[in-house]
Every structure is written in structure tokens, then in C-alpha cells.
Amino acid sequence: MHESEATPVLIVDDEEHLRITAGQTLELAGYRPQTPSNAEAALAALSADYPGVLVSDIRMPGMDGLALLREVRRRDPDLPVILITGHGDISTAVEAMREGAWDFLEKPFAGERLTDVVRRAVEKRRLSLENRRLKAELDAQRAAPGPRIIGRTPAMQQLSAMLQRVSQVEADVLLFGETGVGKDLVARALHERSARSGHPFVAINCGAMPESIIESELFGHEKGAFTGAVERRIGKFEYANGGSVFLDEIESMPLALQVRLLRVLQERSIERLGSNQSVALDIRIIAATKTDLKLAAERGEFREDLYYRLNVVTVPIPPLRERREDLPLLFQHFAVVAANRSGLEAPPLDAAGVSVLMAHDWPGNVRELRNLAERFVLLGATYDYRLERLVEGGDSGSGEMTLPQQVELFEKSLISQSLANHGGRVNEVCEHLGLPRKTCYDKLKKYDLRAEDYRLRHAGD
Known part of the structure; x- marks a missing residue:
């Protein structure tokens, strides 16, 4: 294994024999020792997100171990610092622990004690950096467009690759997956990765919307189209012009409304309720379902022609x-x-x-x-x-x-x-x-x- 792949450990001491002995012990344990003779050189070796830990003697000429601890804590409070104390320095060690030292070693110490303390400190550092990396990813996610599809398995890599391809073409998409797999997140990712990302993304849950209002919500209406229509209303399809419409639980859409949706998919236009004038649409339909629409069509619960119109591009989302x-x-x-x-x-x-x-x-x-x-x-x-x-x-x-x-x-x-x-x-x-x-x-x-x-x-x- 290449030396550069080992976790580095900074060992700071003005006594050369201690640096050599401790370095050899840690090298045999699989670490990559770095052995500066003073605190100033140790600080120069510390980079941002340094992957290792710091071991330092307390009593050193110039900047001592406590001053080094304070400076390291100021730069990176998550970096574990292990201090080496001489006999009778217990009170100093207690002060160091209060100031944030990870642990201390009292001279003389066994090699096993050194490697055990370093091992635990390295694990703590790894967890801190992983947490820091995740937080940075979250900040980047907030700044970047679209939600992030998280997963390293082949199934998720395949899903991400498929979304990337599909997002670049103008085709309606059918998402298929069980309840809770994240169909809404996938739909948003598809929209944000496409050329439509600067335009509206309109999500509609067909199963949660009362049948009595869903037609008006989707297509809009003119003033006086029905009792209570006191003014013109722009429907979801028209509002989404230039963008994407996400129809979740499309299997719940009433059969009569499925006919009108099929016409929208074919003609890319709508008529508001109470109007004879067509409104041209430039939208992408992203539908989602948790049921087998082909079987539903065979049972007469879903229009077969609409199923085949939606089934041009089907994206399966794997369950957890x-x-x-x-x-x-x-x-x-x-x-x-x-x-x-x-x-x-x-x-x-x-x-x-x-x-x-x-x-x-x-x-x-x-x-x-x-x-x-x-x-x-x-x-x-x-x-x-x-x-x-x-x-x-x-x-x-x-x-x-x-x-x-x-x-x-x-x-x-x-x-x-x-x-x-x-x-x-x-x-x-x-x-x-x-x-x-x-x-x-x-x-x-x-x-x-x-x-x-x-x-x-x-x-x-």
C-alpha cells in the first residue's frame, strides 16, 4: 500500500529520540508519521480538513503545547489534539482537557497506549470530516438547482444516468414506484436537469384532489362557467407553460378526465371551462403511479390509449x-x-x-x-x-x-x-x-x- 494513502499523524516534540520512537511505533501500526520539532512547523503542516490528528509535547521552547492546542482549536475545533505530559504535570493536563484536548499521555508511555489513543482519535476525526462533508453537500444542494438523487448502488447509478438522458429530450415521462420511494423528488430532479428548469414546476396529487374541482384546477375556467365562477381562473396546465406538470397518483384520475388529458398530450393545447378558445401549451407531463397501469387498463380502471401515450418513457424507481x-x-x-x-x-x-x-x-x-x-x-x-x-x-x-x-x-x-x-x-x-x-x-x-x-x-x- 502506498505511503501517501496512510492516515497522517503529526508528532511534535523538541526531543528527537521521542519523535523517532513514536514515529516508528505509529508507522508500524499503519499510520504516516510527520515529526516537526516545534509548534510553528506543526501549524505550517496543518492543511484545511487535515485527515489525521496531532500529538504534541506540552513543554517545548517557544510556543508550548497549550498554546499550540489553543491555536489549533481556533483554526479547526474538530481536530483531535493529544498532549504529552511529564511526571507531575497532571494539573496542566487537566487544564488542557478543559481547553479541548482529546486526551493526554504521561511519560513514559507504552507504544500500545499511543496507538490506542491515536486510533480512537483518528476515528473521531474521520466521523467529524464525514459530517462536515455532508453538511457541505447540503449547502451546495441548497445553492444548486434541483434535488439530489442519493445512492451508490448500481440501481441508483442506473436511475441517475437514465434521468440525465431523459432530461435532455422532450418526452413525457411515467415514473413507476411504490409509495414513499421519492417519485416527487425524482420528478423535480428531472425538471431541474432539463432546459425547462427556469420555468414553473407544478405538482398535482390526483388522488388528493376532490373530483368536483380537479377539472377546473387543471384546465381553468372562464367567469360564469359554472355557479361560483365569479372570475377567470388560470388552470395548472396553463400556469405551467414552458415548464413541467407532475401528475402524482395518476391512476386515481377520473376516467372522464383522462380523455381530456389524452387530448392535451396529443394536441398540446387546452380549453378553459366555459371557453371555446384553445390555449397553446409548451409543457412536459411527468406522471407517477404506484400501480401497474397496463393491468388497470385491462380491468377497465384506466384508459388504455392514455396508458400507451404515457408509456413512451417509463422510469422505474427501486424500493429501498x-x-x-x-x-x-x-x-x-x-x-x-x-x-x-x-x-x-x-x-x-x-x-x-x-x-x-x-x-x-x-x-x-x-x-x-x-x-x-x-x-x-x-x-x-x-x-x-x-x-x-x-x-x-x-x-x-x-x-x-x-x-x-x-x-x-x-x-x-x-x-x-x-x-x-x-x-x-x-x-x-x-x-x-x-x-x-x-x-x-x-x-x-x-x-x-x-x-x-x-x-x-x-x-x-
Whole structure:
């Protein structure tokens, strides 16, 4: 493994023999020691988002360890600083802990003690940087147009690639997926990635709108068209001119209205209720359904001609249970969103929590996961952040998965997540997961995980 891929550790001490001894100990443990002889040189070596940790003696000529700690805390309060104290410096060490030191080592210390403290500090640093990266992604998402499709599984990569292609062509689209998979988010992503992004995106839930008003809502009406029509009203189709109309739960649209929708799709024009004048439309229709419209058409519950008109481009959205490897990433994303909104902290998910995510069946799909992440942030402290106690009903919902299948999914997800967190650096993954290098490579081969893919993703973040 190339040396540059190892996690760096800054060891600052004016005593050369201690720097050499500590550096050799950490190098044997798989780290990349950096050994400046004074605090000023250590500060010069600290870059933004430095991936490692800092180990420093307290008593040094010039800037001492406490002053170095204060300066590091000013630059990056999340960077763990481990201080080395001499015999009788316990009061100084206590002061350092109060000022934010991660831990301290009292001379003389064993190599095992050094590597253990550094290992825990490096893990803390990794979680801090991951949380920072997610928050930066959220800020970028707010600034950039359109929602983000999150997922690393092949199914989600295929979905994202399909959306990119479809967004560049002028075709109506049918989204197919279970309740809660995020059809509305996919529709918005499709709109924002297209040339129509500067024009309105109008969302209509056909199942939630009363049948008595849906026609007027969609097509608009002229003054006096019916009792209560005291003024002209521009309908949703006309308002969306130049943009996109999202018809959610289109299977719930009344059959009579389906005839008028078919005419809109064919002629790209509408007539307001009470008017004989056509209004030309330049819109894209994005319809969504959770049912098989072909079967509904065969049962006479949906117009067959409308089904075939909508079925030009169909985009299937996979349910959450078919992309379980995305669960930790999605959960962490929703937790950070909830934490930013509420002003609370989003604690990292531990291995037990990942196991709970993997075992659950997710009948409510992404919507259910988002709700769980929000409960985790808002109520987690009450339940000691034990995710199994926050899952509704306390049932893991393992469904049709056997225990070996659950174990494999859990293992693959942990390795994939660790690769992502460490930018594809396999030696750090081995250290983080406690795996011998050969075992780790065997598992990468077994699960078809390639470290270089994660290095590319990491570089593009």
C-alpha cells in the first residue's frame, strides 16, 4: 500500500529520540508519521480538513503545547489534539482537557497506549470530516438547482444516468414506484436537469384532489362557467407553460378526465371551462403511479390509449429494500438535514444501528427512513440512540431474507461505507474494520467492490 494513502499523524516534540520512537511505533501500526520539532512547523503542516490528528509535547521552547492546542482549536475545533505530559504535570493536563484536548499521555508511555489513543482519535476525526462533508453537500444542494438523487448502488447509478438522458429530450415521462420511494423528488430532479428548469414546476396529487374541482384546477375556467365562477381562473396546465406538470397518483384520475388529458398530450393545447378558445401549451407531463397501469387498463380502471401515450418513457424507481447498501448513506443524509433544521447534533450511526437498518423491510421506503432519521435526531437521546427502540413496533422486519443474507448485506454495506469514508484507502479500511489485509481484499473481491471507484468519488466530492 502506498505511503501517501496512510492516515497522517503529526508528532511534535523538541526531543528527537521521542519523535523517532513514536514515529516508528505509529508507522508500524499503519499510520504516516510527520515529526516537526516545534509548534510553528506543526501549524505550517496543518492543511484545511487535515485527515489525521496531532500529538504534541506540552513543554517545548517557544510556543508550548497549550498554546499550540489553543491555536489549533481556533483554526479547526474538530481536530483531535493529544498532549504529552511529564511526571507531575497532571494539573496542566487537566487544564488542557478543559481547553479541548482529546486526551493526554504521561511519560513514559507504552507504544500500545499511543496507538490506542491515536486510533480512537483518528476515528473521531474521520466521523467529524464525514459530517462536515455532508453538511457541505447540503449547502451546495441548497445553492444548486434541483434535488439530489442519493445512492451508490448500481440501481441508483442506473436511475441517475437514465434521468440525465431523459432530461435532455422532450418526452413525457411515467415514473413507476411504490409509495414513499421519492417519485416527487425524482420528478423535480428531472425538471431541474432539463432546459425547462427556469420555468414553473407544478405538482398535482390526483388522488388528493376532490373530483368536483380537479377539472377546473387543471384546465381553468372562464367567469360564469359554472355557479361560483365569479372570475377567470388560470388552470395548472396553463400556469405551467414552458415548464413541467407532475401528475402524482395518476391512476386515481377520473376516467372522464383522462380523455381530456389524452387530448392535451396529443394536441398540446387546452380549453378553459366555459371557453371555446384553445390555449397553446409548451409543457412536459411527468406522471407517477404506484400501480401497474397496463393491468388497470385491462380491468377497465384506466384508459388504455392514455396508458400507451404515457408509456413512451417509463422510469422505474427501486424500493429501498432492493438497495439496502444505500441505507447508511441515506440515513446519515436525513439525520444531518434534521440536525441542521433543529439545531441539534446528528450523532454517527454505529454498527448496531447499521444492522437495524439492514434488517428492516422498509414498507414505507425512503419516507419511512427519513422519518426514522428525524426521530433519531429529535428523540434519540431519550433512547440512548439505540435505533432498534426507535423503529416503529420494535420489529426488525427481516422479511424473506435469511440470516446469512442479512449478514452478507450488513458486511458489504460496512465495507462499502468504510471505503467511501476513507476515500478508497484500503489500509485505512483494514484498520477501521479490524481486518487483515488479505481478508479485506478477499471480501472486496467477493462483493465486487473496487477501491479505485471510491477514490474517484472521494476526489469528486
